[in-house]
Amino acid sequence: MYEQISSTAHVIAHIRSFTNIPYAGTIALLAHAREETAAFYHRDDFDVDLDGMQKLAPWIEQRFYSLHQRALRQGHNDYVELASGLSPGGILRTEESENRYLEVDLPEMIAQKKKIAEQLEATHPNLGFAALSVLDGAALLKAVQAAYPEMHELTVLNEGLLQYLTHEEKRTVADNVRRLLRFRGGTWVTTDIVYKNELLEGYEQNDKTRRVRQIMFENTGRDMVECAFENEAEAHAFMESAGFFATRYWQKGRFDSPRASHLEHQQVWVMSSR
């Protein structure tokens, strides 16, 4: 059932191909992200503007760099990225570095990502892959223990996952991450706390943006507005009740391109187990 969400990884990879994030363009080509994005939006009553999607590139670039900068600051060398999709984060973090990085995603997505890493000759020994659902806490713990038997502290990170999950599912993910962190120590870093009004502002612009919301729902079975938090207070209460100390940062990513200068800082949340 979560497999339906995986198609969104191709859409993000297509948008990311317009950024200057290393490997983004090549990964998009190898994953046929442009064609997959065309198929995702293909409808008789809808014209997708594949090149026009580059206007979303600054947002994706900012989200990526903000997440990774904040993750780096945690000072741990062992990373676990939940729902890593087609992101180049793992490949980049394990290049000429002592870091270890475990990418976690659903089996089909992980198979595709492994193949892409091979094609890029980026199968670094410190880059691992785990094919599982992040809602399966036992499988997640087992995969992390197998990848990192030394019990060092972890940085768990994710972007573009929680937005697709109901509060109940988010709570399961939070419980699974907390279990991991209580066992190992470390922190959880995410850009995935989004609010209903922000999303509605985007979707309610015109008929085309309203149709985009419907198409997302038709393809994934998820309505991102329904899944979003009401506001920051609700998100804080959610994280606290899940057993975390949560801090929200306004993080500026490494976006030096003029096209991104108008963007506000990205919210990045950092959680530690109480």
Ligand SMILES: C[S@@+](CC[C@H](N)C(=O)[O-])C[C@H]1O[C@@H](n2cnc3c(N)ncnc32)[C@H](O)[C@@H]1O
């Ligand atoms: C919007 S994509 C984001 C991918 C990547 N983080 C990025 O920013 O490019 C959503 C990702 O969530 C993954 N996903 C959805 N449900 C999942 C689950 N239950 N367990 C693991 N991964 C899941 C999908 O396979 C997909 O790769």
